[in-house]
Amino acid sequence: MKTILVAVFIIASVGFVNAQTPEWVTGKSSTYPDDQYITGVGSGDTRQEAENQARAHIAEVFRVQLNARFSTNKTETLNGSGSNVSGKTVDITSSSVNVGLTKTLEGTEIADVWQDPNDMEYYALAVLDRGKAAVRITDQISALDTELVEVGNEIDTAGTKLGKLRLLVSRKDLALKRQDLNSDYSVLSSSGQALPLPGISADEATTDLLRFCQNEIRFGLDSKGPRSESPAQVVSDNLTSQGLVIATGDTASPDFTLKVVTRLDPSKTPVDGWYYCRWDIELSIVDNATGVVMTDISKRDRSGQLSVRRAKDRAVYDMDKAVKQMTAELMNRLLGGQ
Numbered sequence: 001m002k003t004i005l006v007a008v009f010i011i012a013s014v015g016f017v018n019a020q021t022p023e024w025v026t027g028k029s030s031t032y033p034d035d036q037y038i039t040g041v042g043s044g045d046t047r048q049e050a051e052n053q054a055r056a057h058i059a060e061v062f063r064v065q066l067n068a069r070f071s072t073n074k075t076e077t078l079n080g081s082g083s084n085v086s087g088k089t090v091d092i093t094s095s096s097v098n099v100g101l102t103k104t105l106e107g108t109e110i111a112d113v114w115q116d117p118n119d120m121e122y123y124a125l126a127v128l129d130r131g132k133a134a135v136r137i138t139d140q141i142s143a144l145d146t147e148l149v150e151v152g153n154e155i156d157t158a159g160t161k162l163g164k165l166r167l168l169v170s171r172k173d174l175a176l177k178r179q180d181l182n183s184d185y186s187v188l189s190s191s192g193q194a195l196p197l198p199g200i201s202a203d204e205a206t207t208d209l210l211r212f213c214q215n216e217i218r219f220g221l222d223s224k225g226p227r228s229e230s231p232a233q234v235v236s237d238n239l240t241s242q243g244l245v246i247a248t249g250d251t252a253s254p255d256f257t258l259k260v261v262t263r264l265d266p267s268k269t270p271v272d273g274w275y276y277c278r279w280d281i282e283l284s285i286v287d288n289a290t291g292v293v294m295t296d297i298s299k300r301d302r303s304g305q306l307s308v309r310r311a312k313d314r315a316v317y318d319m320d321k322a323v324k325q326m327t328a329e330l331m332n333r334l335l336g337g338q
Helices: 002-020 047-073 130-156 161-188 202-215 229-241 308-336
Strands: 037-044 075-078 088-091 109-115 122-129 219-224 256-266 275-287 292-305
Touching: 037 047, 047 109, 047 122, 047 161, 122 130, 130 161, 161 202, 161 308, 219 229, 229 256, 229 308, 256 308, 275 308, 292 308
Parallel strands: 219 256
Antiparallel strands: 037 122, 075 088, 109 122, 256 275, 275 292
16 A cells, blocks of 8 residues: 555656646747747756856857858859959858857847756756847948948048058958848848848958959068978968968069068977977068068977977977967958058
8 A cells, every 4th residue: 555655656746747847848938939039948967057058059040050151151262364363262251250149149048947856957948039139130230331331432542552451351351240140130030031231242342352462462471590481381371371462473573571580499408308499480571662560470489309300390390380370460460450
């Protein structure tokens, strides 16, 4: 009799738990329908973990759309001659990934939290009001449209090549940001439609920038110092991947020269069995018309290995790694007017 009573109690308890389990844990929420809200469910050992997972699931809805577009448009082959970009494949959207996503997710709220009494797992429901989020994005896109028009007008009256290059880069970045926000808007829209494009598209802005880089402006490359040809090649690859042209003997004189200076100072005295080579690398961009250094950046460190020769090789390898980030920073300063 006691066994039967215990069994009945267990069955009743399970039935009570199931009755209390929120519908959104295993299915859709009738309180937050799909046509009005984007929802995300997360779980974890703690309430905070569950809430973080729920918010991440909402973000994933936008990332899936963005990453799909990014994978499709990551490269574009541009062909032609003269006033058109010469044929090559270049990276045109690497700066666009997840731009604006944080702003899009503003307004995400944790609507409900539930803890499973069986395993004590926490579940959280995050919700994002489609209508309110769409209004915020519409305002941001409208502001970008105004700015794109203003930058476009400045491009037409730019007095220097560098000034025009900076404006073209700025317009491309603005257009890519608008494209990403519009992608988010299409996710929020009940119709799945994006806002109409009143001006230049991201692809058009990118093509204009590449055309200018290919035909109107030239960068020279000058390297000095031991083993400087290796980091100089890294710099060259970085610039050409952005569509910039490195002037050679059969092309027009460069407007700017990017100088690479290296120094290696290997020690022949081991320290705890290791030989070290101090290295120093400096990058600078010079305006060839005036001789003025527009911007520069340097880095120094030391690299260790089990022999002097290998320490020098390691130093060159470490310089090559460092120069990738240094080149990006240098170009950001130049194009940002810093």
